[in-house]
Structures are given as C-alpha cells and as structure tokens.
Amino acid sequence: MMKRVMCLFLIASLPFLVLLPSQVFSEGAYETTGAGPAVDTALGSELIIADFDTGDKPNNIGGDFGTWDKDPNDETQVSQMSFEAEDALGDELGYSIRLDYDVDSPNPAYNGFWMKLQNFDASAYNTVNFYVRGDETNGFTKRLKIELKDSTNQPSPFIITGLTDEWQKFSIPFEKFRRVKFWDALNEFVLVFDDINSNPKTGTIYLDQVTFSSE
Known part of the structure; x- marks a missing residue:
C-alpha cells in the first residue's frame, strides 16, 4: 500500500495541503480501507x-449531489x-x-x-x-479547493495540491476547516474550481470514496 506525506502551509490566510509520494504524513498515518457502509480499521472507524x-x-x-456554476447564464464558464x-x-x-470544468472566462469564474x-452528526469522526x-x-x-459547510451554510475552505493522473487518497483533519462550528450538523461537501487556483483553467478530474474517519 502506497503511503504519502502531507505538509501544511499557509498562503494568504488560506491553508493548503501538499501531497508527496512514498512518505507518511507527520501528523499520523492515514490508511486506505475497503468498501462498505461502515468499516472498522486499525486506526478507528471509517464511514463511507x-x-x-x-x-x-x-x-x-441519502444526500443529493451535482455540479454548480457561479453564473449558469454565462456560457464561458461551466462544470x-x-x-x-x-x-x-x-x-x-x-x-x-x-468532473469536467471550465473557468477560462473573461468574467470572474468559479464552479464545482x-x-x-x-x-450529518460527524462528532464521532475527525478526518x-x-x-x-x-x-x-x-x-x-x-490545486483544488475543498469546502465543508455546517448548518450555518458558511463555507470553510481548505486547498489541496499535488494532484496527478493517478488515484491518490487525501485525508484532511477536521481542525483544518476552521469556520465549521457545528460538527454535529454538517450540511455540505464542496469542490471548487476557480480562475485563481485552477491551472489549467479547463480540465477533468475524478472523485471517489468520500469518507469520514476517526484517526
């Protein structure tokens, strides 16, 4: 099983994460687990x-999902x-x-x-x-912006970097989402493409196996 290292930096008051191959995240080991509605792992429980x-x-x-656009009427930006x-x-x-995205627009552009x-009550989990x-x-x-929202619906952002054309598991401690106040009432998980962080401004990524775990 391939292990990674994730190093945290702070740029313009927004934290982001760097994934480096074949090493271990210094704040703890995050292991890939198999599929299933609830999985007990050596490091704790993981909920898919x-x-x-x-x-x-x-x-x-039981939650819905889909794509969103800043301006659905602006055909120069779409996801x-x-x-x-x-x-x-x-x-x-x-x-x-x-997810096919395009934020290459003459107008301010973001979608996701x-x-x-x-x-969801995630108080039993931390990642x-x-x-x-x-x-x-x-x-x-x-680079990809991740957001979690609680019942206040205020976005709490965290940026990951180091995406490649191979599947990688990213594990982000809840504490990095500093604007979340109510971990017992999580409302939304969001990916954001924007004309600042997304380079190139058009492209395709794939997402799978979103889980909460207790590490």
Missing part, C-alpha cells in the same frame, strides 16, 4: 459518505458531472464521479461539485478522506 458505486444518486447517506465506470479501489463493478450531507485523480488527456488542475 459516497462511493458512487450504484452509478446513480443519492450518496450513501459538468458524469459517472465514470472506474473505481479508485479497483472494484470492477464500481463507479467514480467525472456539491454534495449534501443531510445535517474527511477522498480519492482524486486528474485526466492526462484533458489536463487538470494540480
């Missing part, structure tokens, strides 16, 4: 929020979602989410992916995990 393996909505906890017959964990019957968490990879043919951003 969305594995997308039905190839349809909703997610594993589109589809199901891809490819699973991050190698399940031949599994699916992942394909949203997923409802149903006011959000997910798998991401880029599309080598279409190109992809190496």
